Amino acid sequence: MATSRERGALTHPDVHKLSDVNRDILKILSRPGKGWWMLFGLAAAGVGLFLVSWGNQIVNGIGESGLNSPVGWGVYITTFVFWVGIAHSGTLISAILFLFRAPWRQSVYRAAEAMTVFAVMTAGLFPLIHVGRVWHAYWLFPYPNSRFLWPNFRSPLIWDVFAVTTYFTVSAVFFYLGTVPDVAAARDQATGLRKKLYQVISLGWQGTDRQWHHFGKAYIFLAALATPLVLSVHSVVSWDFAMSIVPGWHATIFAPYFVAGAIFSGVAMVITLAVPIRKVWGLEAYLTTKHFDALAKLCLLTSLIVLYAYLSEFFMAWYSGEEIERTAFWNRLFGDYWWATWTMLTCNGLVPVMLWFKRVRHSIPALFVISFFINIGMWFERYVIVVTSLHHEYEPFAWGIYRPSLTEMGIMVGSFAWFGFWFLLFTRLLPPVAIAELKEVLPPPLRKQSKEAH
Amino acid sequence: MAHIHLPGEIPVRYLDRSKGASTVAGTLVVVGLVAFVVRLGQDAQSAWISYVTNWLFFTGIAMGGVLLSVATWITKAKWNWSLRRVSQSFVAFLPVAFVLLLPMLGLREGYFPWIEEMAHDPILQRKAAYLNVPFLITRNVVAMALLTGLALYFVYLALRPDMGYAKGAEGEDEVRAGWREKLSQNWMGQDAEEANSYKRMTTMAPAFVIFYAVGMSIFVYDWAMSLEPHWFSTMFGPWFFMGAFWGGIASTALWSLYLRTKDRVFHHEIGLQQRHDLGKLAFAFTVFWTYLFFSQYIVIWYGKLPWEQAWIIRRSAEPWGGFSALVVSLCFVVPFAGLIGRKAKLKPALLATFTSVILTGLWLERYALVAPSLHHEGDPIFTIWQPLIGCLFLGLYILAVRWFLSTFPAIQLWQPKPDPESTEAERA
Numbered sequence: 001m002a003t004s005r006e007r008g009a010l011t012h013p014d015v016h017k018l019s020d021v022n023r024d025i026l027k028i029l030s031r032p033g034k035g036w037w038m039l040f041g042l043a044a045a046g047v048g049l050f051l052v053s054w055g056n057q058i059v060n061g062i063g064e065s066g067l068n069s070p071v072g073w074g075v076y077i078t079t080f081v082f083w084v085g086i087a088h089s090g091t092l093i094s095a096i097l098f099l100f101r102a103p104w105r106q107s108v109y110r111a112a113e114a115m116t117v118f119a120v121m122t123a124g125l126f127p128l129i130h131v132g133r134v135w136h137a138y139w140l141f142p143y144p145n146s147r148f149l150w151p152n153f154r155s156p157l158i159w160d161v162f163a164v165t166t167y168f169t170v171s172a173v174f175f176y177l178g179t180v181p182d183v184a185a186a187r188d189q190a191t192g193l194r195k196k197l198y199q200v201i202s203l204g205w206q207g208t209d210r211q212w213h214h215f216g217k218a219y220i221f222l223a224a225l226a227t228p229l230v231l232s233v234h235s236v237v238s239w240d241f242a243m244s245i246v247p248g249w250h251a252t253i254f255a256p257y258f259v260a261g262a263i264f265s266g267v268a269m270v271i272t273l274a275v276p277i278r279k280v281w282g283l284e285a286y287l288t289t290k291h292f293d294a295l296a297k298l299c300l301l302t303s304l305i306v307l308y309a310y311l312s313e314f315f316m317a318w319y320s321g322e323e324i325e326r327t328a329f330w331n332r333l334f335g336d337y338w339w340a341t342w343t344m345l346t347c348n349g350l351v352p353v354m355l356w357f358k359r360v361r362h363s364i365p366a367l368f369v370i371s372f373f374i375n376i377g378m379w380f381e382r383y384v385i386v387v388t389s390l391h392h393e394y395e396p397f398a399w400g401i402y403r404p405s406l407t408e409m410g411i412m413v414g415s416f417a418w419f420g421f422w423f424l425l426f427t428r429l430l431p432p433v434a435i436a437e438l439k440e441v442l443p444p445p446l447r448k449q450s451k452e453a454h
Numbered sequence: 455m456a457h458i459h460l461p462g463e464i465p466v467r468y469l470d471r472s473k474g475a476s477t478v479a480g481t482l483v484v485v486g487l488v489a490f491v492v493r494l495g496q497d498a499q500s501a502w503i504s505y506v507t508n509w510l511f512f513t514g515i516a517m518g519g520v521l522l523s524v525a526t527w528i529t530k531a532k533w534n535w536s537l538r539r540v541s542q543s544f545v546a547f548l549p550v551a552f553v554l555l556l557p558m559l560g561l562r563e564g565y566f567p568w569i570e571e572m573a574h575d576p577i578l579q580r581k582a583a584y585l586n587v588p589f590l591i592t593r594n595v596v597a598m599a600l601l602t603g604l605a606l607y608f609v610y611l612a613l614r615p616d617m618g619y620a621k622g623a624e625g626e627d628e629v630r631a632g633w634r635e636k637l638s639q640n641w642m643g644q645d646a647e648e649a650n651s652y653k654r655m656t657t658m659a660p661a662f663v664i665f666y667a668v669g670m671s672i673f674v675y676d677w678a679m680s681l682e683p684h685w686f687s688t689m690f691g692p693w694f695f696m697g698a699f700w701g702g703i704a705s706t707a708l709w710s711l712y713l714r715t716k717d718r719v720f721h722h723e724i725g726l727q728q729r730h731d732l733g734k735l736a737f738a739f740t741v742f743w744t745y746l747f748f749s750q751y752i753v754i755w756y757g758k759l760p761w762e763q764a765w766i767i768r769r770s771a772e773p774w775g776g777f778s779a780l781v782v783s784l785c786f787v788v789p790f791a792g793l794i795g796r797k798a799k800l801k802p803a804l805l806a807t808f809t810s811v812i813l814t815g816l817w818l819e820r821y822a823l824v825a826p827s828l829h830h831e832g833d834p835i836f837t838i839w840q841p842l843i844g845c846l847f848l849g850l851y852i853l854a855v856r857w858f859l860s861t862f863p864a865i866q867l868w869q870p871k872p873d874p875e876s877t878e879a880e881r882a
Binding site: 252 | 533578687688745746752754756
């Protein structure tokens with residue numbers, strides 16, 4: 001995209017020629033190393049664990065999970081919200097940062113978009129798992145049927161079905177559109193079956209002026225369409241909670257608070273994924289410390305927004321003067337699940353404080369570790385919201401403790417493997433760094449420069 | 455999207471001092487002051503409601519304008535290079551706003567219902583650690599002092615390197631030279647000054663953003679939310695301070711369009727790019743304001759809790775329903791439909807119209823946050839006194855901003871150097 005040519009665009013001092021880009025990025029597709037196969041084996045095993053756990057629940061019933069009255073939502077909903085959240089940064093980076101003309105996005109956005117698509121695919125499994133009788137899952141969709149039964153359109157859970165499927169559709173299209181020129185580049189080098197596949201995917205891309213023109217128009221149009229979706233999806237997810245009057249859920253700030261948290265965790269996940277990609281395939285020249293610096297700053301900003309939301313929730317619970325509100329938040333901090341709350345506060349509020357320091361932002365290992373903390377913290381944030389609010393609702397006789405079962409933990413851990421499985425396949429099939437956009441920010445191959453390069 | 459063109463040398467230009475404009479603004483101040491005093495005699499509570507809502511509005515847009523220059527500084531934005539000074543100029547109103555805050559701190563039972571209700575309401579008694587007069591005064595003074603101080607320091611740093619360029623430039627008179635002398639004490643040389651300012655501004659900018667969020671939340675909790683002491687909403691702070699940011703953007707647009715009519719240089723440098731981007735931001739925040747408004751509304755509507763609903767019902771039922779609908783149409787319907795296209799963002803007349811609509815909508819919104827909570831049945835909901843007392847604030851705001859833009863170069867002359875670590879793409 002021409003936008004990357006703005007002043008101050010990050011260039012890549014160690015990339016000398018345009019042809020280097022094709023070579024460096026496309027080699028990822030052709031040579032799976034030992035590391036890749038090991039990771040892939042691990043992911044496949046995890047998917048096995050996932051299937052076994054889910055199979056156990058399908059055969060023996062939802063009783064295999066730890067869900068029971070009063071905590072009817074547990075690890076499944078926590079993990080669902082976690083993955084929907086992860087899905088946010090992809091579109092943020094590719095659409096919103098595109099509209100804001102932030103040129104540093106070009107190196108990371110392809111991986112982030114892929115992450116979005118796979119994260120929604122992972123998240124989408126959890127409502128199916130959670131409903132228990134998965135063969136009835138199609139009841140969630142409004143379709144004309146013989147008994148004139150419709151889902152309850154007033155339920156935020158149904159809004160969620162629409163929000164998430166819309167988001168999935170738009171981000172998948174957006175992701176696909178961006179890959180077309182790059183797949184064409186891969187097509188020109190591939191042979192055999194791969195070439196056939198790329199020919200289909202690249203839609204006959206020739207890189208003519210006319211095609212680029214249409215491509216640019218479609219891209220900006222989809223970016224504008226996807227931008228409100230980033231806000232809407234997680235807002236609707238937050239309303240699954242906020243619409244009810246469960247203390248700890250019913251807060252007006254929930255929508256923007258969830259969106260900020262989603263971007264926070266999503267950007268952390270981009271860092272978590274980008275570090276090994278950079279290392280394994282030697283992409284240091286493309287994913288420079290400047291890119292990580294920018295990602296870290298985004299993490300810091302969203303961490304502050306999330307912290308504002310935490311503090312205003314605690315303050316407002318106290319300020320309300322309502323017994324129920326105050327007890328709910330006291331219980332969060334010092335009740336049965338105090339460890340989850342303090343994990344959340346430490347990982348999301350305290351650990352990111354380190355990102356204020358440039359030295360930390362420029363240290364890839366440090367960022368990698370911090371991004372793990374953020375991922376853990378954001379999972380616990382949802383766990384805190386879901387479980388602590390339900391286990392301590394209005395009537396004391398109905399209070400209870402929830403303990404996740406092995407089946408639930410198996411499915412939760414397995415979901416990471418499922419996500420990793422798709423992501424690893426993606427790195428083998430599609431160029432994980434946007435070739436065409438990278439070339440936009442490299443100096444054009446003028447005679448003078450090519451002389452210098454030699 | 456266009457490449458952002460920065461001229462190699464930016465000419466020094468001041469906004470002309472204009473007797474006419476000063477007279478108009480001065481008249482506004484006098485009219486507002488007289489109106490306030492007269493209204494104070496008639497109906498003290500109503501007078502104070504007008505005073506406080508206007509304070510919230512004008513302090514908000516002034517803070518929001520500074521926030522725009524701070525936020526674009528943090529993100530290393532270049533498109534607004536010719537508008538930086540315009541949004542910085544709002545800082546001149548902040549010391550005035552600080553003084554205007556002081557009489558508000560004398561308000562007691564006549565404005566804050568919780569002072570009397572505290573005695574016999576057990577729920578309110580639990581809030582006594584926050585809702586008490588000494589703490590109210592302390593936190594407002596501290597928040598305002600901190601925000602004003604940080605804003606002034608940021609703008610001071612932004613102005614300082616310009617003084618090197620302004621020296622001996624065309625249009626410098628005694629007053630301007632006097633301020634230049636004051637601002638360029640301990641001058642370290644042009645390059646050192648620029649490097650120093652750049653470093654310090656970049657370091658302190660996030661602090662302003664953090665205090666902005668906290669401080670503005672404190673203001674709106676105290677001057678609007680606490681008027682219905684049983685009501686609370688975690689969204690209230692963000693809704694208010696993002697609205698203020700939006701107001702800062704809209705008024706930056708209006709002032710820059712005004713500058714364009716005054717001088718050929720302004721006319722040329724506040725170009726298509728700047729108008730298009732301002733228009734896009736104003737449009738985006740239209741949607742964002744509505745998003746925040748709706749997210750708060752739907753949670754309360756769906757939850758149907760009596761103490762939460764009361765606030766919404768008071769504003770949606772008669773006699774306030776029509777007024778609230780007007781606020782929503784001025785803040786959402788009209789600017790959304792108007793600014794969605796490209797033409798409205800580029801045409802100065804259209805951009806000015808729609809940003810004025812936005813500012814009017816926000817001004818009415820501030821009133822709708824406060825007035826219905828204190829409304830007595832049978833009283834008119836909106837009287838001519840509201841705009842009349844608003845004249846006091848409008849006049850002072852115009853005087854302050856005009857003073858700033860006519861005393862200091864109205865386009866920032868130094869621009870941050872491109873990051874040495876990232877070389878430019880199109881050098882070749």
